[in-house]
Amino acid sequence: MNPDLAARLQSRIHALGHSDVDITEMKILTGGASRQMWKVTTTGSGDWQTFILRMDHPSDPQPQANAREAEVLIAAHAAGVPCPAVLDYSSDAEVLGTPFLILAFVEGQTIARKILRDDEFAVARTRLPAQLGRAIGLIHQVDPTGLDLEDLQDPVGSLVADYDELGFDRPALLLGLRELERRRPEPAPRRTLVHGDFRLGNLMVDQDGLAAVLDWEIPHFGDPFGDLGYVCMRAWRFGGPGRVAGVGDEADFLAAYEAETGFRPSPEQLTWWEAKATAQWGVGCLKQMQRSVPGHANELELLAIGRRTAEQEYDLLNLLYPEVEPAPYEPPDTRVGTAGSAEAPGATLFSEPSAEVLLAALESYLDTDLIHGTGEPNRFKARVAKNALSLLRRERTFGPNADRWYAEQLSKLGARSERELTERVRGLPDTSAADPQIRALVAVFKTASRLRLEVSNPKYLQEPAAAAAKNRTAVTNS
Incomplete structure (x- = not known):
């Protein structure tokens, strides 16, 4: 677990009104040439119990692309396309250090x-x-x-x-x-x-x-x-x-x-x-x-x-x-x-x-x-x-x-x-x-x-x- 990132993510979750949700584990996922992916486990329930944090690489932040992806995902999910729900996103690097999306966890295999x-x-x-x-x-x-x-x-x-x-x-x-x-x-x-x-x-x-x-x-x-x-x-x-x-x-x-x-x-x-x-x-x-x-x-x-x-x-x-x-x-x-x-x-x-x-x-x-x-x-x-x-x-x-x-x-x-x-x-x-x-x-x-x-x-x-x-x-x- 990255302690600094975990602390900033914890603060973000609490600021969203989930004061009872505490991070217990963060595991970086393999692959991701263009993005960093973390599987996050918490003490919460529902979508906040396990979710995916997807972040731009610090050396290659793309604020506009991050916001566009979040908005398209929200529209696609609402239209019935099988895709993860967007729980939170921000293109402000001050929040977690680089633009990010928080997505509902979907069980399965991508390899x-x-x-x-x-x-x-x-x-x-x-x-x-x-x-x-x-x-x-x-x-x-x-x-x-x-x-x-x-x-x-x-x-x-x-x-x-x-x-x-x-x-x-x-x-x-x-x-x-x-x-x-x-x-x-x-x-x-x-x-x-x-x-x-x-x-x-x-x-x-x-x-x-x-x-x-x-x-x-x-x-x-x-x-x-x-x-x-x-x-x-x-x-x-x-x-x-x-x-x-x-x-x-x-x-x-x-x-x-x-x-x-x-x-x-x-x-x-x-x-x-x-x-x-x-x-x-x-x-x-x-x-x-x-x-x-x-x-x-x-x-x-x-x-x-x-x-x-x-x-x-x-x-x-x-x-x-x-x-x-x-x-x-x-x-x-x-x-x-x-x-x-x-x-x-x-x-x-x-x-x-x-x-x-x-x-x-x-x-x-x-x-x-x-x-x-x-x-x-x-x-x-x-x-x-x-x-x-x-x-x-x-x-x-x-x-x-x-x-x-x-x-x-x-x-x-x-x-x-x-x-x-x-x-x-x-x-x-x-x-x-x-x-x-x-x-x-x-x-x-x-x-x-x-x-x-x-x-x-x-x-x-x-x-x-x-x-x-x-x-x-x-x-x-x-």
């Missing part, structure tokens, strides 16, 4: 791998597709009047602007954004409140299925099909074989959604919004990485998320250009006369963040959390550190040859660096696969994304169905 694999959730998995469709439908029925929401008129244009503001050179990601612009589908029949981050990890699930929709940090007003595509993207299936959150196909999901709203997306619309969500998370990974600053409680985790951009590039290219085969990869130093080939400037595949930056953050984690014990040591952060070490080991072994191959491919494409190739993609008049130039670019980008994944997350290269079959075989043989 995706447990929901997708543990026997206790077997029944829940059969119910979840329809439950998720209904929950999203209820969200899209919430009256947005009076809510402080961004009006997202141009979802792709805003992503391109976000990408440009980042200042990174990821030509594959930019090509995907350009192709999304070219393929814009018809919008949904009406615009609604959109949750913006509807996925496993942000959903509380119990043995009966969906218990609550959590993490209302990026709601907006826009096309409701965005939420449907988002929960279908591969990153949020967490290795599960089902298109909808890894648990099932879209039939029951869309039927339940249509029962609440009166409309549903076409297959082409759903795929476009899935691809848009994939590009959005690709940009989001880079934005999360940029939020990492020395001293941030989750500095290493935020940095490591930057390397996940490769997963989204891999998926995005496969969604938009399924007919294009990857370029063949042969390590340069296994071919005659290529051992001394030089890398082109800026041609490294392994950046955002660099190995040096990851090593510095790893050193900081060890020093702060483990040696001096002033951070938040837990198994989740230790697992992040272990994964970062494994990534760095693979990069040291595999990276030099992959970089030389990439430099050769850039040279064949007539570019000396990713910066030059990015500018070329930006100026393309057409991004369809009908153009041989685009097919050549996509072929190289597909292989480059695979090489990045060989270092950052080789398991991601397993197809979900194949991975599930392997897991079942392992269980059978054990």
